[in-house]
Amino acid sequence: MTNRVCIVGIGVVESTENTAEMSHKDLLFYATRRALDDAGLERKDIGGAITATFDFLEGRSLSNQYTLDSIGGVMKPCDLRLGEDGIYSLFAGYMEVMVDPGQVTVVASVQKASERDPNGVGYQKLIAATLEPIFSRPVCSSVPNPGSLESVLAAMDARAYLNRSGLTEQQLAKVAAKNIGNVIQHANVSVPGPEDILKSDLLSWPIRRLTSAKESDAACTLILVSEKKARTLNQDPVFIRGIGWCSGKSFLASREQGTAKETKWAASQAYHMAGIRCPEREIDFAEVSDWYAHRELMHCEALGFCGANSVGSCLDEGLFDRTGALPVNASGGLLGRGNAVGTSGLIRVAQVARRIRSHNNGFKNPRAEIGLAHSWGGIPTATAGVAILGKW
Amino acid sequence: MARRVALVGVGMQKFDFRKTETVEEMVFDVARNALEDAHLQKENIDSVVFGSAVDAFCGINNSDKTAIDASTGLWKPTMRNSTSGSTAVSTPILGYNHVACGLHDLVMVICFEKMSENASAQAVFSTVYDEAFVRPIGLNVPIQCGLEARAYLHRYGLTERQMAKVSVKNRGNALSNPYAQLPMKLTVDKVLESPYLSWPVKLLDTSPVTDGARAVILASEHVARELTDNPVWIRGVGRGADSVWFMGRKNNDLGRLDYAYLAAKQAYDMAGIKNPAAEIDYAEVYDPFTYKEMQHCEALGLCPEGGAGKMIDDGISLKEGTLPVNASGGLQGEGNPIGAGMSRLCWCYLQIKGQAGDCQVPKDVNTAVCNAWGGMYQYNAVMVVGRD
Known part of the structure; x- marks a missing residue:
């Protein structure tokens, strides 16, 4: 392969910060801002935006659509939303940059676990909802402590x-x-x-x-570019x-x-x-x-x-x-x-x-x-x- | 550089309420049909891309994971995409990326949706809105689309009668489609007499809730040439998304879909198409509501901006039209299982191959375009397919 893909911007917000005061849109906004600052880029430079979140964990349908404004993906040419673990957004972003090497692609994921009930039963219900419904779910409903x-x-x-x-x-x-x-x-x-x-x-x-x-809140944004593009930026790729x-x-x-x-x-x-x-x-x-x-x-x-x-x-x-x-x-x-x-x-x-x-x-x-x-x-x-x- | 990608097979299934089937069974059915269509074995598939819009419809978190065994994807890379209605075309675009970037040679793309499991699709849709500012307004899909339709009709001076003509055309066309859920022989007056859901959107302006799945197999150039003499290529892809806040869009006008124009421009630029109305032979346009077909025809450049009314009046978009x-x-006619709207792409492929049966149009089809609309009413994905 002639062109390679590299990470030039990293932005993370973790639960060591006061995440209780932030919505998941805020979390992702700050993570993206940090990643852009890290890469020395601005919102106008973003060419594509990919996020990965799970609907049920967020408590809303189409949860991943909400991330678009926070990560600067509005009216940009590439855009995908994955119902997968965050690392998959890196894979999708990698493919995006390989296909269009001129692209600056933002990949991101967010999770606000603190919005679920604090005793943890909410998460157990999500586990049950992930199980296949006909054979597995009825068996698991017999677990004595929910x-x-x-x-x-x-x-x-x-x-x-x-x-x-x-x-x-x-x-x-x-x-x-x-x-x-x-x-x-x-x-x-x-x-x-x-x-x-x-x-x-x-x-x-x-x-x-x-x-x-234990569950926690976090948001993470990475900025991916091709090797050629990375050479024009200050950050070590x-x-x-x-x-x-x-x-x-x-x-x-x-x-x-x-x-x-x-x-x-x-x-x-x-x-x-x-x-x-x-x-x-x-x-x-x-x-x-x-x-x-x-x-x-x-x-x-x-x-x-x-x-x-x-x-x-x-x-x-x-x-x-x-x-x-x-x-x-x-x-x-x-x-x-x-x-x-x-x-x-x-x-x-x-x-x-x-x-x-x-x-x-x-x-x-x-x-x-x-x-x-x-x-x-x-x-x-x-x-x-x-x-x-x-x-x- | 991006590799060329071809469509080498499709898996179809009748859209219907499939109460007695599981997601796995639906996925198995279309995956097998696609393999048979492409003359491939499941071992040949390198990876699987799933598309399903809303897990809450079938009540299973990560519903694609339950169907991995059925999809040919066991112990292979699988990835799931979800952009609401536009999943229908954004998922094959993700599949396209898998092949174009050089990672995989044969990719199975499966879109499915099982909407019959829940009591009300609208109750599920009400959970998509921002809980602090928008959900209290009490919006649902017909109300939101009513707002959009009003803005659109007002902006371009179009009429409800023109919308009704689209319903008559599409439901009538579905009479020759063996996979259709709701084919109907209608008249314009009958559509106009149907009850309003949210003015100007009437019952017969909408598409039915249903269950269904579709599969397509994508191949890299060297594999496609081994499988077929005359492959159908993916010539252009495009995506565009406006702000999630519908009251905060750049153009402040729900009537003009700036994001759809953006998506279409990318796809046409990539395909080298300058004048879509002349160069496109056939279109499968996302029509969950009648006015959406009109809006999308304009955004895709199949008629001038504001000319969708004249397009249907003149019969250009009829089966035997130009x-x-x-x-x-x-x-409208086939049914609207949100993610499985990838049927639009499947029909473009079948029309180009001349395998559309009774739906085949009486003209040569070399280049076709399809699109899908979704996200938070702000996302459009476009794909141009065709022969060399």
């Missing part, structure tokens, strides 16, 4: 995985402690250890309060070297629990495109979906980060630590930063791009040239997206 |  549907379904997956891999609960706690610790590294706060994680509420064995990510996405079975009765086959397939496409043969050596760092602690390990395994070793031994040897050979979720991941369902995928990409640029304070990894961002669709769907970004 | 529009019956 607030625990998600953890019951996740626990089935986790148990199957622990059983297959021989991992222990302590190792899951270690993952959670690592990611939470990565966020509060510099703050003057005590970091919870694995033993504290194991003391947190048990939702459905082995899923605990602190081994599953981050190149999209490979993308891949894949969907597996979402039907509960026939899905394979305890595997991340969709991630494996998505990664194989992305690796092929990026020319990566040996991911454990060629990938410098990764941001991987850790919606639940066991999923991080499952995804690391599926992404080929462990080579011939077992994922448990890699974890125990500190390979995935902030200072390890292949840091995973050094930003804190979803366990540390909160999970803005549907937007967190794009935020993973933003984290990787920032680190490659080394604009993220506190990271001084001498070898941060090729990073991988991964997103998983969450219970009960089986979708995954992988993007590989590089400095060159 | 520039037939919606010989399949359009949404």
